[in-house]
Amino acid sequence: SHCPFCTENLPNRETFCEIHYMETTIVPDGIRKGYPMEINFELIESRIIQMKDELLNIIYKKTSSYFRNFVFEICNILGQIKANTPMAIMERFETLKPGYYGTRGMSIITEILNSLFLYTHILTNELSYPKSPVDYILEIMVPETALHLISQDKGGITLEEARKIMEDSSTFESRDRKNVNSVRDQDQQSRKYKQSESWDRRIGINDQ
């Protein structure tokens, strides 16, 4: 069968191709649920700098962190070696996706956190143990930062409420306000990004 919008061949029993599934189902569903259609990605850096103290409290374990508990629990259950295999990383990655901030938001947030906490050696091996500082940023600090951003987007809802939105909006991607692409462009961009080497490096597949 074919997608009714673009006549792309459909391998299984799907009704639409991936791109038109986004446009016909994911996007309207996201709008109905009140996810922002657009995010100003250029403002993310200053927003994160403003929440730096709260993020430092997570690093210094002065505050509880859902994602620190979550990641450390997996470490305890699977043991460190197994928890770092590519499959385990991929599965975890799905859970840690920053909701409607999407893959683009994830890469931007990661870069900013790296320059704030990693390159400055604030996040040491000692503080990140049993994770490496790189993994700690990706698996704990990126989703925690996304929670804070989503909480702000929604007028200061609790982090618990923000986490529900983050999980629920993981298939939705807000567009860049400064660079309004079609869903198709954005989808192709994120695909290209996922395929790139830096992606593998970022999620730690080539770390061993």
Ligand SMILES: [Zn+2]
């Ligand atoms: Zn299509």
